[in-house]
Amino acid sequence: xxxxxxxxxxxxxxPGPLTANxxxxxxxxxxxxxxxxxxxxxxxxxxxxxxxxxxxTPGIAAAxxxxxxxxxxxPTTEPVQQAARRLGVHVVHCTYERGEERGVVxxxxxxxxxxxxxxxVYRKTHLFPGETQWVTxxxxxxxxDTDLGRIGMAIxxxxxxxxxxxxxxxxxxxxxxxxxxxLRSADIWELTTRARAYDNHVYVIGxxxxxxxxxxxxYFGNSLIVTPIAEVVARAASHEGWVAAQLDPAxxxxxLTPGSDRAQGFDHLAERNLTLLEKYQKDLIGEARTPFxxxxxxxxxx
Numbered sequence: 001x002x003x004x005x006x007x008x009x010x011x012x013x014x015p016g017p018l019t020a021n022x023x024x025x026x027x028x029x030x031x032x033x034x035x036x037x038x039x040x041x042x043x044x045x046x047x048x049x050x051x052x053x054x055x056x057t058p059g060i061a062a063a064x065x066x067x068x069x070x071x072x073x074x075p076t077t078e079p080v081q082q083a084a085r086r087l088g089v090h091v092v093h094c095t096y097e098r099g100e101e102r103g104v105v106x107x108x109x110x111x112x113x114x115x116x117x118x119x120x121v122y123r124k125t126h127l128f129p130g131e132t133q134w135v136t137x138x139x140x141x142x143x144x145d146t147d148l149g150r151i152g153m154a155i156x157x158x159x160x161x162x163x164x165x166x167x168x169x170x171x172x173x174x175x176x177x178x179x180x181x182x183l184r185s186a187d188i189w190e191l192t193t194r195a196r197a198y199d200n201h202v203y204v205i206g207x208x209x210x211x212x213x214x215x216x217x218x219y220f221g222n223s224l225i226v227t228p229i230a231e232v233v234a235r236a237a238s239h240e241g242w243v244a245a246q247l248d249p250a251x252x253x254x255x256l257t258p259g260s261d262r263a264q265g266f267d268h269l270a271e272r273n274l275t276l277l278e279k280y281q282k283d284l285i286g287e288a289r290t291p292f293x294x295x296x297x298x299x300x301x302x
Contacts (some may be wrong), residue, residue, distance in 0.1 A: 001095065001148065001149025001150070001174040001175070001247075001249045002147075002148060002149065002249070003157040003246065003247065003249065003250070004044045004045060004148050004149075004246070004247055005041060005042055005043045005044055005045075005244055005245070005246050005247070006043060006044070006045040006046075006047070006175070006203070006209035006225060006244065006245060006247050007037050007041055007043035007045070007046045007047070007203050007205075007242045007243065007244040007245075008047050008205050008206060008208075008223035008224065008225055008234070008236065008242060008243050008244075009030075009033050009034065009037060009046055009047065009048050009049070009207055009211065009241075009242045010049055010207060010208055010209060010210045010221045010223045010236055010241065010242070011029055011030065011033055011048075011049065011052070011209075011211070011240045012089070012209070012210050012211020012219075012226050012240055013026055013051075013052070013055030013056075013209070013211060013212075013213050013214065014026055014055070014214070015055075015211065015212045015213065015214065015216075016214065016293060017059065017214060018054055018055070018058050018059055018060055018065075018068065018111050018214040019068075020068060022054075022214070023053050023054060023068060023076065026052060026053050026054065026055075026225055027053055027076070027079045027080070028079070030048055030052050030053075030080060030093075031079050031080060031082075031083045032081075033222035033240070033241075033242065034048075034080070034083050034084075034087070034089075034091060036081065037242045037244070038089055039264065041087065041242070041244040043157055043242075043244050044089055044090060044091045044093075044148060045089070045092075045151070045175070045177075045205070046075065046089060046090070046091045046092070046242075047091075047092040047177045047178075047179055047205045047206075048080075048091065048092060048093055048094050048179060049094060049180060049181060049207045049209040049210075049219075049223075050094050050109075050155055050156050050179045050180050050181040050209060051094055051095065051107060051181050051209075051210060052093070052094050052095065052179075052209075053069075053076050053094075053095040053096065053182060054068075054095070054179070054211070054213075054214065055209070055212075055213025055214050055215075055217075056156075056181035056209065056213050056217065056219075057213050057214065057215035057216075057217045058096070058134060058213075058214055058215065059213075059214040059215035059216075060134075060214075060241060061063075061133075062103045062104075062105050062134040062135075063102055064104045065096055065105050065134055066087045066099070066102050066103055066104065066105050067102075069095065069096045069097060069098040069105060070097075070098050071097065071098050072097045072108060072118065072121055073118055074094075074098070075094060076095045076097075076113075077095065077110060077118065077205060079161065080093040080112060081112050081116040081117075081118070082115050082116060084112045084113065084114060084115075085114065085115055085116030086292065087114075088114040089114055090111065090112065090114060090148060090151075091111075091112045092109055092110070092111055092112075092151075092153060092177045092179060092205075092207075093109070093110045093112055094107075094108065094109050094110070094155070094179045095110070096107060096108070096134075096135075097121075097123070099136060102142055102152055104136050104165055105134055105135055105136060106123040106124070106136055107123065107127075107131070107135045107155060107231065108121055108122065108123050108124070108138075109121075109122045109124075109142075109153040109154075109155055109177070109181060110122075110147070111142070111144050111151060111153065111177075112124070113146060119144045119146065120142040120143075120144035120151075120153070121142060121167060122138065122139070122140075122142035122153040122154070122155070123138025123139075123140075123240075124137065124138055124155040124156070124157075124158060124210065125137055125140075125141075125158060125164065125225065126157050126158045126160070126161050126164070127157065128156070128157040131157075132238050132261055137147075141164065141167050141168055141171070143168050143171040143172060143173045144191040144219045148175070149174040149175055149249075150171075150172045150173050150174050150175070151173065151174070151175045151176070151177065151250060152165075152168035152169075152171070152173035152175070152176040152177070152202075153176065153177050153178075153179075154168075154176060154177070154178050154196075155178070155179055155180065156178070156181055156182050157178070157182075158178070159192040159193060159196055159206075160181070160192055160230050162195075162196065162199055164268075165196040165200050165202070166199065166200055168200075168202075169199075169200035169201070169202055169269055170269065173200075173202055174202055174203065174249070175202060175203045175204075175205065175247065176196070176197075176200075176202050176203070176204050176205075177204075177205045177207070178193060178196075178204055178207070179206075179207050180204065180206060180207065180208045180209065181208065181209040181213070181217075181219055182208055182209075182219070182220075183217065183218065183219055186220060186222050188204070189208060189220075189222060189224070190224060190232070192253055193206040193225075193226055194226050194230040194232065195230070197226040197227065197228055197229075197230055198228070198229065198230035198268075199268060200228075200268060200269065201226070201228040201229075201252075201253060201265075201267065201268055201269065202228055203226065203227060203228060203247050203252070204224075204225075204226045205224075205225050205226075206224040206225070206226070207221055207223045208220070208221055208222055208236075209221070210238055210239065210240060211236035211240070220238050221236050221237060221238040221239065221267070222235065222236055222238065223235070223236040223242070223243055224225075224243075225243060225244075225245045226246075227247075227252055227258075228252045228253055229252070229253065229255070229256075229257060229258060229264065231258040233245040238246060253267075
């Protein structure tokens with residue numbers, strides 16, 4: 001990884017009924033925000049919120065959503081690909097992705113490089129209760145080599161599951177991007193984002209939605225950029241815009257805690273007890289405990 005400037009962008013989706021016109025408007029506004037952010041900050045890596053083309057809860061059935069969306073690459077990615085090429089930047093773009101059959105829709109994050117090519121696609125693997133009404137889960141991780149460093153991706157509720165971030169860290173991820181549309185609380189948003197950064201000694205860029213989506217669900221923003229020792233170096237408010245920070249691997253693990261005179265003396269990856277892991281491997285991949293029932297519906301979160 002080299003020194004770079006990264007930015008987490010947050011914007012509100014079109015709040016009305018979801019249509020082809022509102023998808024186009026959301027894409028245009030995302031491109032405009034990317035352009036403004038690059039002009040103001042010089043960011044080389046920009047992360048958009050979850051499902052930025054539509055808003056998280058689409059308010060329509062999976063088959064109708066499938067009709068509005070496109071495969072990847074396609075019309076729901078091309079404007080952002082063109083912007084990345086024009087500006088010479090990396091962008092994590094997020095959209096619902098049309099699957100192979102009508103009604104199969106993935107919640108996807110795409111890493112676009114400065115040539116406009118899609119270098120990696122991650123399909124959300126942990127769906128929040130209710131999201132299964134319109135999303136099919138993915139089944140793989142994505143860690144991509146770039147000239148900035150190795151970049152991984154996770155989406156919103158994925159951040160509650162340490163295993164996903166650990167897999168990416170073991171695969172060499174130095175930065176993990178977490179586009180989101182989260183509405184549990186700002187405390188949980190910050191807790192999970194900082195914990196995943198600290199667990200794995202990686203930078204985490206959390207870009208959270210703001211505004212109101214087509215189903216009337218509200219989002220609070222508070223996008224974060226967190227260092228490998230869990231320091232929040234950029235934090236947004238609830239309005240549209242961005243936060244940016246310089247990520248410098250030479251300083252990332254210099255001290256034990258932010259501002260301390262004590263050098264960092266441990267490494268969570270190098271010091272894992274793999275013997276213990278092997279001993280309990282069957283327990284780790286065994287039957288899940290009985291799930292807690294929320295009483296139906298989405299519960300206002302992603």
